[in-house]
Amino acid sequence: TRGAKSERLVFSHACRERRTKTKLLGCPFSSFLAKLQVYGKSYSVPRKQATYGDEGLMYSFSGVHLLATGHTFNFVLINRYNDGRDHIGEHRDDERELDPACPIASVSLGLPVTSFSDIRMRELVLLAHGSLLLMNYPTTTYWYHSLPVRRKVKMPRINLTFRRIKKKRIHFAKSFKD
Ligand SMILES: O=C(O)CCC(=O)C(=O)O
Numbered sequence: 561t562r563g564a565k566s567e568r569l570v571f572s573h574a575c576r577e578r579r580t581k582t583k584l585l586g587c588p589f590s591s592f593l594a595k596l597q598v599y600g601k602s603y604s605v606p607r608k609q610a611t612y613g614d615e616g617l618m619y620s621f622s623g624v625h626l627l628a629t630g631h632t633f634n635f636v637l638i639n640r641y642n643d644g645r646d647h648i649g650e651h652r653d654d655e656r657e658l659d660p661a662c663p664i665a666s667v668s669l670g671l672p673v674t675s676f677s678d679i680r681m682r683e684l685v686l687l688a689h690g691s692l693l694l695m696n697y698p699t700t701t702y703w704y705h706s707l708p709v710r711r712k713v714k715m716p717r718i719n720l721t722f723r724r725i726k727k728k729r730i731h732f733a734k735s736f737k738d
């Protein structure tokens with residue numbers, strides 16, 4: 561549990577709200593503003609950036625060099641919750657085909673009222689519209705979470721979870737189809 565907690569990385573609008581007890585423990589974003597060069601002049605990049613890609617790959621623009629963190633996703637699961645009656649029960653994303661070394665990146669779009677809870681740590685996280693929740697190992701294996709039914713909610717919400725599925729399983733799925 562301690563390990564799971566210290567590994568969890570959260571970045572969302574929710575982090576700045578008092579309603580969540582979850583602390584901003586770390587962020588995959590650069591801690592400094594990079595300098596870019598435009599027509600020989602140096603400017604601070606007016607935003608934070610994070611990279612995902614094959615380890616060692618680098619993307620450079622205007623004198624800024626972004627090195628990939630080594631995490632790549634090969635699968636995205638899109639959940640559409642039509643209204644507050646659609647929900648997901650308590651679960652862990654610990655399926656065997658998921659590569660546990662790869663974080664799960666969860667992007668929430670739509671109604672910002674949805675909460676995400678850990679049953680053992682009793683934490684509530686507000687997943688705001690546009691928020692990114694990054695679940696690092698071992699969070700994915702140990703962290704229970706759910707979206708309970710909210711009968712008063714009439715608006716839809718979409719959630720995208722970017723994951724990495726082990727290649728072996730992909731081959732298995734292909735041969736199963738044939
Ligand atoms: O919709 C969400 O925020 C959670 C989705 C989820 O936990 C899952 O698909 O495994």
Ligand SMILES: [Fe+2]
Pocket residue numbers: 651652653705
């Ligand atoms: Fe999940």
